[in-house]
Amino acid sequence: MSCGCKTSGDSAHSCGPKKTANGCENVNTCGNSYKLSVFDWLSNINNPAPNRCDFVEVRFKNDRKSFYKNVNNIPLHIGSVITVESSPGHDVGVVSLTGELVKIQMKKKKFSEESALKIYRQANQKDLEVWQEARKKEDGVKLEARKIAQRLGLEMKVTDVEYQGDSSKITFYYTADNRVDFRQLIKDYAGAFRTKIDMKQIGFRQEAAKVGGIGSCGRELCCSTWLTDFRSVNTNVARYQQLSINPQKLAGQCGKLKCCLNYELDSYLDALSNFPSSSTTLETEKGKAFCIKIDVFKKKMWFAYVDSSIAWYDFDIDLVKKLISKNKRGEKTLPLEDLKQPETSSHTIDLIQENNVDRFEKKNRGNRNRNNQNKQNNQQQGQGHGQGQKRNRPERQDKSERSEKNENPNAQSANQPRPQKQHPQQKAPVEKAVNNSETDKKPQSNNPNKKKFKKKYPPKKDNNA
Numbered sequence: 001m002s003c004g005c006k007t008s009g010d011s012a013h014s015c016g017p018k019k020t021a022n023g024c025e026n027v028n029t030c031g032n033s034y035k036l037s038v039f040d041w042l043s044n045i046n047n048p049a050p051n052r053c054d055f056v057e058v059r060f061k062n063d064r065k066s067f068y069k070n071v072n073n074i075p076l077h078i079g080s081v082i083t084v085e086s087s088p089g090h091d092v093g094v095v096s097l098t099g100e101l102v103k104i105q106m107k108k109k110k111f112s113e114e115s116a117l118k119i120y121r122q123a124n125q126k127d128l129e130v131w132q133e134a135r136k137k138e139d140g141v142k143l144e145a146r147k148i149a150q151r152l153g154l155e156m157k158v159t160d161v162e163y164q165g166d167s168s169k170i171t172f173y174y175t176a177d178n179r180v181d182f183r184q185l186i187k188d189y190a191g192a193f194r195t196k197i198d199m200k201q202i203g204f205r206q207e208a209a210k211v212g213g214i215g216s217c218g219r220e221l222c223c224s225t226w227l228t229d230f231r232s233v234n235t236n237v238a239r240y241q242q243l244s245i246n247p248q249k250l251a252g253q254c255g256k257l258k259c260c261l262n263y264e265l266d267s268y269l270d271a272l273s274n275f276p277s278s279s280t281t282l283e284t285e286k287g288k289a290f291c292i293k294i295d296v297f298k299k300k301m302w303f304a305y306v307d308s309s310i311a312w313y314d315f316d317i318d319l320v321k322k323l324i325s326k327n328k329r330g331e332k333t334l335p336l337e338d339l340k341q342p343e344t345s346s347h348t349i350d351l352i353q354e355n356n357v358d359r360f361e362k363k364n365r366g367n368r369n370r371n372n373q374n375k376q377n378n379q380q381q382g383q384g385h386g387q388g389q390k391r392n393r394p395e396r397q398d399k400s401e402r403s404e405k406n407e408n409p410n411a412q413s414a415n416q417p418r419p420q421k422q423h424p425q426q427k428a429p430v431e432k433a434v435n436n437s438e439t440d441k442k443p444q445s446n447n448p449n450k451k452k453f454k455k456k457y458p459p460k461k462d463n464n465a
Contacts, residue, residue, distance in 0.1 A: 040078065042099050055116060057097035057105060058084060061162045062210045063224070066093075067102065067111050071118045083127050083165065085117040088196070092123050092131045092165030127165065134163035141193060145172060148188050156180050159207045169196040175207050205230050208254040215252060222259055233257040240268050242294060271296045276320055283327045286335040289313075303336060313340050 054070050068084050070076065080095045097105065106113070123131070142161040149156055156176040163170055170193060174180075182199055189197045202210070209223035223230070238250055238261060252258040275294060282289045282303060292312060293302035301320050302312045313336040315323075323333045333339065 040097060040099065040101060042101060053098075053100055053102055055102045055106065055113070056095050056119070057102050058082065058093040059096040060091065060093045062160065064162070065096065067106055067116050068119045069113075069116045072121075074119065074122060076119075076122075081123040081128065083120045083123050085120060086164060086166075086169075089164065089166040089168040090120060092127055130167060131165050134165070134167040138163055141170065144192060145189065148192065149185060152185060152188070154180050154185060159202065160210050167195065169198055171198045171200060173200050173202050173207075173210065175202060175204055203230075204254040204256055205259075208252065213253045215258075216249075217260075221253060223254075227259060230259070231262055233259060233261050237261045237265055240265060240272065242296060268296060275299075275317055276301070276324060280320070280324060282320075282323055282336075283332050284335050285332050289336055305336070311336075313337070315339065 054073075055067050056070055056076055057065060058068050059065050068082075074082075076082065076095050076098055078095055078098060081092060082095060083090050083092055085091075105111075138161045141163075142158055145158045145161065149158060154176075155178060156174045158172055158174050160173040161170060162173070170189075172189070186197050186199070205223060208221055209227075212224040213221050215221050234257070235245060237257070238245060241261070241264065243250070250257055250261070272294075275296075276291075278291050278294060280291050280301075284305075286305065288306045289303040290306060291301055292304045292309065295301075295314075299317050300314045301317060302314045304310070304312050319339070323339075326333055
């Protein structure tokens with residue numbers, strides 16, 4: 001029997017459609033029972049019988065774990081629901097790890113084998129029913145406990161409530177900044193809930209690990225998924241990484257500094273070991289300059305004058321080391337303006353051309369222009385053979401006159417009232433344009449200036465004619 005969701009209880013345990021984010025519909029622990037789980041990379045290896053480990057790791061609600069000794073040699077698998085020893089009575093939990101990895105976890109958490117409690121049996125149907133009924137009461141008990149604490153005026157917050165498997169004890173997890181007097185509170189809890197009361201204070205980080213949530217990175221909180229130990233985080237960690245000291249950005253769901261600030265601290269410390277001190281000052285001919293910014297990735301340091309800190313000048317750390325050694329010899333360096341070398345603009349080639357939004361339109365425009373030119377050429381070739389350059393000349397002349405009129409509208413208006421006399425030279429092209437039919441009838445040999453156009457598609461001969 002496993003967790004009550006009709007599974008075999010082996011390492012490939014799955015709840016199917018009944019498994020939700022809060023757990024199984026029947027037990028409400030299957031989903032949460034694998035939080036902070038250890039990957040069993042020895043699950044496919046059969047251990048020899050004489051060297052078999054008698055200890056198993058059992059998980060209870062949320063992140064509470066403990067190690068128990070399998071005295072009766074019960075065949076257990078990951079996901080099996082078992083009944084274990086507790087004080088008073090017994091408790092019900094889910095097996096989260098078996099085999100040789102349990103010894104490694106016990107050694108890591110410094111858990112002594114002598115203090116390990118024993119496993120009674122695999123949970124029967126009665127144990128599961130009592131356990132499920134106790135789990136359903138926890139939300140209502142938590143709300144009632146908060147009301148009682150608020151009525152007594154205690155500065156505390158009840159974070160979580162956990163029933164023991166046999167409903168003989170309730171554990172209240174709370175957070176508080178100062179010490180809390182529980183003498184009257186425990187009496188009220190015992191009178192309201194009619195069972196044994198146990199109070200446990202946890203920190204704000206442990207509260208976030210129990211409750212869970214989504215961080216600013218968009219993923220689940222590290223403390224509720226895989227982070228098993230909490231390390232101290234201070235503001236110096238943010239200063240080493242050149243982060244702005246903004247509490248709203250550096251704080252996590254628990255209100256404390258984020259644990260992920262420690263992840264890349266070692267890399268930053270290794271990079272900063274080659275940098276001069278951030279409190280370095282340079283003695284220049286123009287005055288004293290101090291370091292105002294450091295860029296770890298570009299390996300540069302920004303300096304500004306003490307008198308006028310508006311202008312910043314960036315230098316490589318190799319040049320800064322040379323300037324510092326020069327100051328140690330008692331020599332002043334050149335002004336920062338003279339030391340600043342002009343930056344060479346590196347021409348980058350965008351192979352993918354993702355930045356060009358109109359990269360497709362340019363190709364289409366070129367094709368369109370070519371197509372328009374081809375169409376115009378085809379139209380000119382398809383015109384009658386009798387039309388020559390002389391016929392096109394008055395059109396070009398009219399276009400040139402129109403462009404000149406459009407460019408000089410004042411001149412056009414000034415010339416309008418003055419009637420212009422038509423010269424005989426201007427009548428010639430007009431007469432030729434009017435007598436197009438006569439010129440078309442004349443053979444091409446009479447006009448030596450006309451171009452000879454070859455017909456692209458000669459007319460078909462009519463045999464019946």
